[in-house]
Amino acid sequence: MLDRKLRRDLRQLATQAIAIGLVMASGIAMYTMALYALNSLRTSQANYYQRYRFADIFCNAVRIPENVVPRIQAIPGVSAVDQRVVYAAMLDMPTMNEPVAARLISWPDLGRPRLNDLFLADGRWIDPERSDELLASHSFVKAHQLKLDDRLSFIINGRQRQLRIVGIVYSPEYIVQIQPGSLLPDYKRYGVFWMNQRHLSAAVDMQGAVNDVTLTLEHTANSAAVIEAVDDLLAPYGGTGAFGREHHMSHRFLEDEIKQLTIMAWVSPTIFLLVAAFLLNVMLGRVVALQREQIAVLKACGFYDWQIGAHYLKLAMLIAVGGAILGLGFGYLLGQNTTKMYADVYRFPVQHGSLTGPIVWGSLLISSGAAVFGTWRSISAVVALPPAEAMRPAAPTYFAASWIERIGLSWLLPQVVRMLFRQIQRQPIKSLSTVFGMSMALAIMILGSFSLDAIRYLIWFQFDYAQRQDVTVVFNQIAEQAVVLDLQNLSGVTEVQSFRAIPMNVRFAQASRKISVMALGDEASLFRLANIKEDIVSVPPEGLVLSDKLAKILGARLGDRVSLTALEGQRRSDEIEVVRIITEYGGLNAYASPATLARWSHLPETCSGAHLRIDSAATSEVYRALKEMPHIASVNLKGAAMKSFEESFAANILTMRLFNLIFTVIIAFGVVYNHARISFAEQSRDLATLRVIGFTNWEVTAILLGELAILTVASLGPGCLIGWGLAKMFVWGLDTEMYRIPLVIEPKTYWFAMVVVVVAAFFSGLLMLKKIWALDLVSVLKARE
Amino acid sequence: MNAPPVFSTRQVTKDYHMGDLVVQALKGVDIQLYPGEFVVLLGPSGSGKSTLLNILGGLDLPTSGQVFYRDQELTTWNQRQLTQFRREHVGFIFQFYNLVPSLTAYENVALVTEMVTRSMTPLEALKMVGLEPRRDHFPAQLSGGEQQRVAIARAIAKRPAILLCDEPTGALDVATGILVLEAIEQVNRELGTTTVVITHNAIIAGMADRVIKMSDGKIAEIEPNAVRLRPQEMRW
Numbered sequence A: 001m002l003d004r005k006l007r008r009d010l011r012q013l014a015t016q017a018i019a020i021g022l023v024m025a026s027g028i029a030m031y032t033m034a035l036y037a038l039n040s041l042r043t044s045q046a047n048y049y050q051r052y053r054f055a056d057i058f059c060n061a062v063r064i065p066e067n068v069v070p071r072i073q074a075i076p077g078v079s080a081v082d083q084r085v086v087y088a089a090m091l092d093m094p095t096m097n098e099p100v101a102a103r104l105i106s107w108p109d110l111g112r113p114r115l116n117d118l119f120l121a122d123g124r125w126i127d128p129e130r131s132d133e134l135l136a137s138h139s140f141v142k143a144h145q146l147k148l149d150d151r152l153s154f155i156i157n158g159r160q161r162q163l164r165i166v167g168i169v170y171s172p173e174y175i176v177q178i179q180p181g182s183l184l185p186d187y188k189r190y191g192v193f194w195m196n197q198r199h200l201s202a203a204v205d206m207q208g209a210v211n212d213v214t215l216t217l218e219h220t221a222n223s224a225a226v227i228e229a230v231d232d233l234l235a236p237y238g239g240t241g242a243f244g245r246e247h248h249m250s251h252r253f254l255e256d257e258i259k260q261l262t263i264m265a266w267v268s269p270t271i272f273l274l275v276a277a278f279l280l281n282v283m284l285g286r287v288v289a290l291q292r293e294q295i296a297v298l299k300a301c302g303f304y305d306w307q308i309g310a311h312y313l314k315l316a317m318l319i320a321v322g323g324a325i326l327g328l329g330f331g332y333l334l335g336q337n338t339t340k341m342y343a344d345v346y347r348f349p350v351q352h353g354s355l356t357g358p359i360v361w362g363s364l365l366i367s368s369g370a371a372v373f374g375t376w377r378s379i380s381a382v383v384a385l386p387p388a389e390a391m392r393p394a395a396p397t398y399f400a401a402s403w404i405e406r407i408g409l410s411w412l413l414p415q416v417v418r419m420l421f422r423q424i425q426r427q428p429i430k431s432l433s434t435v436f437g438m439s440m441a442l443a444i445m446i447l448g449s450f451s452l453d454a455i456r457y458l459i460w461f462q463f464d465y466a467q468r469q470d471v472t473v474v475f476n477q478i479a480e481q482a483v484v485l486d487l488q489n490l491s492g493v494t495e496v497q498s499f500r501a502i503p504m505n506v507r508f509a510q511a512s513r514k515i516s517v518m519a520l521g522d523e524a525s526l527f528r529l530a531n532i533k534e535d536i537v538s539v540p541p542e543g544l545v546l547s548d549k550l551a552k553i554l555g556a557r558l559g560d561r562v563s564l565t566a567l568e569g570q571r572r573s574d575e576i577e578v579v580r581i582i583t584e585y586g587g588l589n590a591y592a593s594p595a596t597l598a599r600w601s602h603l604p605e606t607c608s609g610a611h612l613r614i615d616s617a618a619t620s621e622v623y624r625a626l627k628e629m630p631h632i633a634s635v636n637l638k639g640a641a642m643k644s645f646e647e648s649f650a651a652n653i654l655t656m657r658l659f660n661l662i663f664t665v666i667i668a669f670g671v672v673y674n675h676a677r678i679s680f681a682e683q684s685r686d687l688a689t690l691r692v693i694g695f696t697n698w699e700v701t702a703i704l705l706g707e708l709a710i711l712t713v714a715s716l717g718p719g720c721l722i723g724w725g726l727a728k729m730f731v732w733g734l735d736t737e738m739y740r741i742p743l744v745i746e747p748k749t750y751w752f753a754m755v756v757v758v759v760a761a762f763f764s765g766l767l768m769l770k771k772i773w774a775l776d777l778v779s780v781l782k783a784r785e
Numbered sequence B: 001m002n003a004p005p006v007f008s009t010r011q012v013t014k015d016y017h018m019g020d021l022v023v024q025a026l027k028g029v030d031i032q033l034y035p036g037e038f039v040v041l042l043g044p045s046g047s048g049k050s051t052l053l054n055i056l057g058g059l060d061l062p063t064s065g066q067v068f069y070r071d072q073e074l075t076t077w078n079q080r081q082l083t084q085f086r087r088e089h090v091g092f093i094f095q096f097y098n099l100v101p102s103l104t105a106y107e108n109v110a111l112v113t114e115m116v117t118r119s120m121t122p123l124e125a126l127k128m129v130g131l132e133p134r135r136d137h138f139p140a141q142l143s144g145g146e147q148q149r150v151a152i153a154r155a156i157a158k159r160p161a162i163l164l165c166d167e168p169t170g171a172l173d174v175a176t177g178i179l180v181l182e183a184i185e186q187v188n189r190e191l192g193t194t195t196v197v198i199t200h201n202a203i204i205a206g207m208a209d210r211v212i213k214m215s216d217g218k219i220a221e222i223e224p225n226a227v228r229l230r231p232q233e234m235r236w
């Protein structure tokens, strides 16, 4: 019998229940989507790494004789070793003005590599007898719309070589391909290729030697110990320091994405479910208030308290479970979509996961949890209600002057406005729930859109503010200052700033890191050092400048003396004082003046590359000239990677924004509708009275919707604040060793979010119009409430 | 009664459709109400009193027939015009007071005076019903009779042409009912407002200039009183 009542109640509350169910469903959908994508990504990653034998430790060196490799194999804890020649070449793409950076990796003459195997997506493996065959990474092929048998023109060691694509491959090492020195992938300007070992060695004078070693560890091995042993072993051969997976670019990138997804899996659903809980609280509070007498009668008839409590809990549960099921379905679709997007962005065979038990049960559990949380107050009131008392009508509702009147502004307010304020103030929980819900809707919208602002700011900061070069070239060997003169003399080059980066090991107390220490002079006019407060920072003539992240990892403070060991040349160590710590967006960096750096490292004052500023009319000319200069290993266009990333990011964020928009609208709509329905039910008698004594439909509408308008406006401030707070949390959660994201939210992001919320609220209010206008004046007056 | 009537109806009928069933609440009613007149409407439950009152007040439209307010035909007006009419010319008083709970006595009256230009001030209206000292109390802090008097103040503050009261004492005890009736009577006397009071209490009929009795949707009898009794003079 009670169940029949439940069904009738539910039918009466249908629209409200649907609105709340949708908010619930949105939360569960986000949760499902994130966990599903997370599962897919994790399993795919693990399977891929295992199947294609992704290495655990990576190191490169200048030249390692082949007979040294067995000694690496002999290090305790090493399970497999693979050696290769890796060479940075330039690629001349007829479709592009600027030179394209290429990484050539040797492919064994016989069989397959022991580690970092490739997945052949199309074509065939290389014929070891032929010297002009090439395997190309899928991402590059796709970015340039190449096909099998296309010929590419490389500049290897100063000589032009035509190579033919025979196979298109994926590599576990290059799931994300980031050019060294760049922060983000750019599949058009950076490609990875594999070519026959024998022919590559011959082309780059590496016969009988390799310059890159990767290895896997036994399960029990101590990674740090192995790295140290490898470093010791390779030091004489110009080893630049071994590093583990955790510092491997592609791996790191993927891990950061996973981290981001994990945050997503918790933050957004929490918000949605909280809002849903608040809505349920308000709705059930109203239902229970209306059904006081019924509850008393039922109790008087002999129903147990818990039966009645369970009855109302069931109502909430039905909404929660309904929402969860809808959310699971929608989240599953979203998850598949996201996974597909990942398969596109991350170049590896992404496997689709499935709706695992934990996702399904987790969804049901958290949505029910939210329902219980939201209805606890009302249900305990039901359980505690003594039947005799409930038979009496509820105590009359007392009103009081609202604060706005108490501060002496009452003469300003017409009566209807007083009604509004008192109505709002009389039910603080209901009003606050609505303000909270709307704020959250706004916050979600801001959180979902701000990352584009942040990326755009970052691009501006790095490439317009701090760094003013157009192009950065990296030499394939350390060059004398004379080379810089050559660059200066190129027509079209207006300004040159050489730089020197020396791989070094920095150590302080127990902590150490291998990084590149950059020499930066006073005259630095192109590549400038700037902290996140937008101050240009100079490098003092003496001492070391550390980025704050590096300082933190090392535990070093201003005035501490850190130990620096050059990973080049004589490998001399020195103790240097930290004279400045700067807060940067990107990674672990250290800087010193050129003279000082040369003195510490006991290396001549040479340069490893140069930043150029180019006359915009002469760019193609300069590019052509650069392609022909023999000692240039790579050309890095300022911000090109960032900009292409921004484009693809912007496209992705547009889809994300659309979802966010939908979710925001669902919340705002649901919250306002819920509030409006309840207010309408509570006040319909008053509103009808006003109509009878001569108020017009519009005036009465204004009273009901005015309350909503006030609450909506009241939620804008907190909403922006919460959105900012969430963005800050998000930025903080993604603050990794590699980078930090600036907390930049443009005014127009706030405005857009506010407009979305206000419009959603407005339309939700419009839905009430019909009800207000259809008020039955006569019947409302007949009965006492 | 030579002055032209304020209200007159011609063959007014009202049908309510409830599925297939048609309830004829009014079956052709002709009445005239004159300026300053105090009319009591009597009749058994379901005889159509409230229906008639609502039609006179522009809350409802008849199924057929005509209603005239002075020389204008109410029955041709649209909702907006009816609202305007109620706003300016009609005061309603109901059995359950229907005050706005979130506004004080004063504010409930001010609600109306803000809408109309030639109204009295809320205080004047409250004074007429003797509730000036309670001006800042909310309805929940007033007794039923006091609430009803606030409702009267609210109804008369705009100096309406007609005051329509549907069982104004229905929810009150005798003594309080007399207080309320006194207030209505005083308004009728002092402002000359045409007043219609529905009641089940035949004794109240003694107060009236005319008593109109309804039964089964029709006017059964119209009975003028030679002498109007003051409410205190009536014996309950």
Ligand SMILES: Nc1ncnc2c1ncn2[C@@H]1O[C@H](COP(=O)(O)OP(=O)(O)OP(=O)(O)O)[C@@H](O)[C@H]1O
Pocket: A779, B016, B017, B018, B023, B024, B025, B043, B044, B045, B046, B047, B048, B049, B050, B051, B052
């Ligand atoms: N909205 C409605 N729908 C259907 N029938 C109605 C409606 N309003 C009134 N009626 C019917 O019309 C008839 C007259 O109703 P009305 O309310 O005018 O009676 P009344 O004389 O005021 O009675 P009471 O003294 O009980 O208030 C009754 O039979 C009633 O059932």
Ligand SMILES: [Mg+2]
Pocket: B049, B050, B051, B166
């Ligand atoms: Mg009636």
